[in-house]
Amino acid sequence: MTKNHQTNIIQRAISYWKLHRIPILMVLLSILFYISFGYHLDRTDFIKLLGLYLALFFLCYKLIQFEKWNFKFLAISGTLFRLILLFAEPNLSQDFYRFIWDGQLINHGMSPYLHLPKDLIIENGHLMHNAGELVSGMGSLSASNYSNYPPLNQFIFALSTWLAGKSLVGSVLVMRTIIIMADLGILYFGRKLLQKLNKSTHLIFWYFLNPLVILELTGNLHFEGVMLFFFIWSIYLLCNKKWLMAAIVYALSISIKLVPLLFLPIFLKYFGLKKSILFYVVVGITTVLLVLPFYSLDFANNYVQTVGLWFSNFEFNAGLYNAIKKVALNFDAKPWELIKDYGKITPIIVLASVALFTFFRDNRKISSLLTSMLWVLTLYYFLSATVHPWYIIFLVVLSLFTEFRFPIVWSLSVVLSYWAYSNAGFKENYWLLSVEYIAVYGFMFYEIVRLHNKKMLFSKN
Numbered sequence: 001m002t003k004n005h006q007t008n009i010i011q012r013a014i015s016y017w018k019l020h021r022i023p024i025l026m027v028l029l030s031i032l033f034y035i036s037f038g039y040h041l042d043r044t045d046f047i048k049l050l051g052l053y054l055a056l057f058f059l060c061y062k063l064i065q066f067e068k069w070n071f072k073f074l075a076i077s078g079t080l081f082r083l084i085l086l087f088a089e090p091n092l093s094q095d096f097y098r099f100i101w102d103g104q105l106i107n108h109g110m111s112p113y114l115h116l117p118k119d120l121i122i123e124n125g126h127l128m129h130n131a132g133e134l135v136s137g138m139g140s141l142s143a144s145n146y147s148n149y150p151p152l153n154q155f156i157f158a159l160s161t162w163l164a165g166k167s168l169v170g171s172v173l174v175m176r177t178i179i180i181m182a183d184l185g186i187l188y189f190g191r192k193l194l195q196k197l198n199k200s201t202h203l204i205f206w207y208f209l210n211p212l213v214i215l216e217l218t219g220n221l222h223f224e225g226v227m228l229f230f231f232i233w234s235i236y237l238l239c240n241k242k243w244l245m246a247a248i249v250y251a252l253s254i255s256i257k258l259v260p261l262l263f264l265p266i267f268l269k270y271f272g273l274k275k276s277i278l279f280y281v282v283v284g285i286t287t288v289l290l291v292l293p294f295y296s297l298d299f300a301n302n303y304v305q306t307v308g309l310w311f312s313n314f315e316f317n318a319g320l321y322n323a324i325k326k327v328a329l330n331f332d333a334k335p336w337e338l339i340k341d342y343g344k345i346t347p348i349i350v351l352a353s354v355a356l357f358t359f360f361r362d363n364r365k366i367s368s369l370l371t372s373m374l375w376v377l378t379l380y381y382f383l384s385a386t387v388h389p390w391y392i393i394f395l396v397v398l399s400l401f402t403e404f405r406f407p408i409v410w411s412l413s414v415v416l417s418y419w420a421y422s423n424a425g426f427k428e429n430y431w432l433l434s435v436e437y438i439a440v441y442g443f444m445f446y447e448i449v450r451l452h453n454k455k456m457l458f459s460k461n
Helices: 003-039 046-067 071-084 095-107 117-123 131-143 151-164 168-196 201-208 211-219 224-239 243-254 259-271 273-294 299-312 320-329 335-359 366-383 389-399 406-422 430-460
Strands: none
Touching: 003 046, 003 071, 003 211, 046 071, 046 201, 046 211, 046 406, 071 168, 071 201, 071 211, 095 117, 095 131, 095 151, 095 168, 117 131, 151 168, 151 273, 168 201, 168 211, 168 224, 201 389, 211 224, 211 389, 211 406, 224 243, 224 259, 224 366, 224 389, 243 259, 243 273, 259 273, 259 335, 259 366, 320 335, 320 366, 320 430, 335 366, 366 389, 389 406, 406 430
């Protein structure tokens, strides 16, 4: 390298620093906050958790504001934030212990859909060298139930534990690498999909730089990002008229998390009846092929039973349900009976909403299709008795391709639900949950009114 070439590099670096010094400083500050969050935070310290999260969200907003058209800068920044957490132990969720348990079980030739961890550790405690640590880590609730993670997710668990051998850290590292790669895929296909829909491509960074996404997916190893990678890829394929490949990829999304199943009827008007049936058949065949390695007489019963528990036994960060419970308790209702009754009604209302958006909305365009999906999933989460923070990420992604941004507000306000982690009994603070949902409902209604007024203005013109 010649002296002149070195001088040119230094001059370009100085020039770049002068133009981007504030965003660069914000990236460095964000890195320090992610290090603190990932390596030096106890989830019981709610004040520190809240402060770090709000600071990271503010920095996310400012980075997008300053560099919205600088794709390379923001892409590198988001990737760095994820790599910072590469060796951190998940500190907001213990689900990763169950992931590793399921993966090791498969590698020992046993199905996680047929064996309860709490029973297996008594009957065959030496099956895995770290069985005690895994069962203790996942908690009694998880250990008392069959796995509820779909087949493709199980293959990822098995691959991760097989590659890592006996190392828990190694298993976490492999899973985290897969999740980061999925996020990069979302960045790639999400940007292309925004271009197809004639929307600003910088919107994808409300996913890629969002601290909820980085902390809950990369940090705490939730696989919503892998599901969303296949989902966004599938929708992009539909935009390119490749419906057969889109159906196969859509089935992969369902086989990571079941949520995309909810949207299948909404494709009816987009494809028309005949093509919809073909699409559903391909999705069904692909899904069945992925299930076959785990199939047994008890598989379906155990899986349906486990998934059903989420509707009728658990509650966390609920919106409407908490309001109903507050009123019902004043009339001497029994909480354990209320949640079971509520869990029976919720699926009926959700399915009715799917039918309404399927038959009474024009879903012949991708943009309309995604808007219908957004509202169906929003209603489901508003009604649900269990809304973990990482669930909101699907709404955030859908919103980027529509006219609505209230899920981004929810990705900010949902941090208030973390209060439950600050005490041993996971007792929720209903005042904080009220602030969370008031912010979401308020911004949502503001957007609905604004969009209505906008349409009225254009119709008059």
